[in-house]
Amino acid sequence: MRYLFSILLMLVLTVPAMAVQPEEMLADPLLETRAQSLDKVIRCVQCQSENIASSNADWAKDARVMVRQLLTEGRGDQEIMSFFVERYGERVLMTPQLNGSNLILWIAGPLMLLLSFAGIFLYSRRTKPNSSDILTAEEEARLQELLKD
Template sequence: MKPALLALALVMAVPVHAVQPEEMLADPALEARARALSKGLRCLVCRNENIDDSDAQLAKDLRVLLRERLVAGDSDEEAVAFLVDRYGEYVLLNPPATGANILLWIAGPAMLLAGAGIAFATFRRRGSAAAEGLSEEEKARLAEILKE
């Protein structure tokens, strides 16, 4: 591959962030805090994409609102709590496993275990049911075949 094409491919592979220059804060420390917090906040339009990577208007509004809260003097926890109060826990990319969310965290593994139990019981019942409808002669022949 030619060096120019390789360089172009590397430049194009760099992730593009949707944060616009006019949204950025003048204070580098506050901007770094805003970037760190926005990595954990979900775009409500794009789903499973953080607000820094989304081009949606609502994501832009969330970025601006987060930065306004930080400029107003909110701590990181207070700024995130403000957004959670306003938009619900769905705005968090990784919501805590507390309260009603604990059901969602437990539901997946519980359904997997229940499905495995049902499958095991079904296969076990089928295996024993196959021999129930046989005559004594057929059962003896089956036992003979299984021994071989």
């Protein structure tokens, strides 16, 4: 029972706390829902591995406030994302857009994987034993004789 309690306590304590503070939340539940969905797709430029919804950095807090301010001004989700992209570049998006130079990066990984498989396939076809590599009956008998000694 003691171990079960310890495990449960560890699980509860390791659940990440949401960084959005109560004073940041909007009164309108529809706008707050939109704000929370936007918070999940905008990257914290200070942390770089977290979205602004889960980051406790000062920049992320300011960005969350800015998202809510832009929503109350009546801006759309795409406009808000464009607002952040204009100021911080595409690295501010958790999933970069599929266009321009990003397209090369999106295609490079799978392409390299296919080229690797093709290289392995061609190498394995080239190194198959041919008829000259197979022992004749006499050579096989001689080999067995040598191995017995």
